[in-house]
Amino acid sequence: MVAKSGNYHHGVTIGIIWGFIFMLVTALLLICGCGQSESTSAASLTPALEVEKMRIKLPKPKYNSDVSLEESLVKRRSVRNYTGELLTIEEVSQLLWAAQGTTSDRGGRTAPSAGALYPLEVYVIVGDVQDLTIGIYLYKPKKHELVMISDKDVRQQLTGAALGQSSVKNGAIDLLFTAVYQRTTVKYGDRGIKYVHMEIGHAAQNVCLQAAAMDLGAVTIGAFNDHEVSKILNLPKDEEPLYIIPVGKR
Numbered sequence: 356m357v358a359k360s361g362n363y364h365h366g367v368t369i370g371i372i373w374g375f376i377f378m379l380v381t382a383l384l385l386i387c388g389c390g391q392s393e394s395t396s397a398a399s400l401t402p403a404l405e406v407e408k409m410r411i412k413l414p415k416p417k418y419n420s421d422v423s424l425e426e427s428l429v430k431r432r433s434v435r436n437y438t439g440e441l442l443t444i445e446e447v448s449q450l451l452w453a454a455q456g457t458t459s460d461r462g463g464r465t466a467p468s469a470g471a472l473y474p475l476e477v478y479v480i481v482g483d484v485q486d487l488t489i490g491i492y493l494y495k496p497k498k499h500e501l502v503m504i505s506d507k508d509v510r511q512q513l514t515g516a517a518l519g520q521s522s523v524k525n526g527a528i529d530l531l532f533t534a535v536y537q538r539t540t541v542k543y544g545d546r547g548i549k550y551v552h553m554e555i556g557h558a559a560q561n562v563c564l565q566a567a568a569m570d571l572g573a574v575t576i577g578a579f580n581d582h583e584v585s586k587i588l589n590l591p592k593d594e595e596p597l598y599i600i601p602v603g604k605r
């Protein structure tokens with residue numbers, strides 16, 4: 356009997372302790388908000404953070420066409436005026452692939468890169484493209500996809516940063532090449548800076564030739580205020596803008 360009563364009291368005490376622990380944990384979860392469901396916490400993100408999560412799978416690029424390399428070389432010319440017609444998402448996909456797309460299972464790209472260190476990033480400032488909303492996107496070569504980082508049309512602002520060059524605001528898109536020098540200088544020291552500049556030439560020429568092959572107009576723009584461009588795109592501190600390439604129908 357005594358033993359039974361002792362067990363009973365022991366059981367009650369354990370029950371009270373567990374009850375207390377349960378209430379304490381619940382209160383802590385409520386205070387720190389850890390108990391929110393995923394959808395509730397996503398809804399409470401700022402719009403900018405939600406935009407940041409948007410990924411767009413690009414259509415597969417074509418690996419052949421009726422236009423020869425020689426014809427593209429002959430046709431390539433700096434084109435600064437565009438008709439204002441929309442580009443297709445296929446055309447954007449093709450240009451990005453030409454710029455930095457992958458061409459081997461091991462990650463090799465359309466342009467050579469010193470030590471295969473790939474210091475370049477490509478942003479697309481989308482204005483007039485079918486099936487792509489206006490905004491700024493970062494190209495991800497491995498998955499051939501875009502990550503939206505802003506839903507603002509910054510073409511006008513970018514034109515200001517590019518000393519008023521109207522091709523920047525009139526292009527259906529602007530490609531912006533940036534470089535993270537550190538990726539190359541970590542191996543090659545100061546000589547790596549030269550290598551990055553050589554590499555952007557390769558990548559930009561790929562874009563120019565691909566644009567020519569698709570009968571699109573493009574121009575390589577180097578005259579702009581670096582600081583202003585970095586600010587407009589909110590670029591990471593270790594990334595420097597190198598080239599703007601507006602592209603549009605000609």
Ligand SMILES: Cc1cc2nc3c(=O)[nH]c(=O)nc-3n(C[C@H](O)[C@H](O)[C@H](O)COP(=O)(O)O)c2cc1C
Nearest residue numbers: 431432433434435517520522574575576577578579
């Ligand atoms: C490094 C570099 C920077 C350039 N910057 C500009 C520029 O800021 N604005 C522009 O309209 N064209 C720019 N261009 C394009 C040249 O003006 C153009 O290539 C040159 O006039 C020759 O004409 P083509 O490209 O039609 O052969 C640049 C070209 C290079 C290679």
